[in-house]
Amino acid sequence: MSAAVVVMAVCIALVLLLLGVTLALAVGRIVRGPTILDRMIGSDMVLTTVLLVIAAAMVLRRDLTAVPVLVVIAATSVFATIAVARAVTPSSDPSDEGSDVTTPEHAIEEEP
Numbered sequence: 001m002s003a004a005v006v007v008m009a010v011c012i013a014l015v016l017l018l019l020g021v022t023l024a025l026a027v028g029r030i031v032r033g034p035t036i037l038d039r040m041i042g043s044d045m046v047l048t049t050v051l052l053v054i055a056a057a058m059v060l061r062r063d064l065t066a067v068p069v070l071v072v073i074a075a076t077s078v079f080a081t082i083a084v085a086r087a088v089t090p091s092s093d094p095s096d097e098g099s100d101v102t103t104p105e106h107a108i109e110e111e112p
Contacts, residue, residue, distance in 0.1 A: 047077040
């Protein structure tokens with residue numbers, strides 16, 4: 001076994017370890033919360049980590065067949081982030097109830 005193969009195997013193991021740690025921390029952020037924005041950041045990190053794992057596998061195999069999967073994962077992440085951002089942003093319409101609320105967790109419930 002040549003030195004280059006050993007170095008490459010160590011680098012691959014290190015990258016997989018770091019991606020695993022990133023995934024564990026992102027899942028921890030999703031579970032801990034406490035706001036929807038924290039959970040959105042965690043889910044973005046999970047999707048990004050999955051994207052990186054697939055991209056690293058493509059590089060190792062020298063195969064580009066998973067590029068459409070990467071595009072779909074990236075688009076899902078972008079659209080989900082936009083949807084959450086629109087949901088937590090206050091409306092500019094003054095007739096909209098709750099226009100001063102920035103996140104659903106801070107919404108003030110009105111008593112009937």
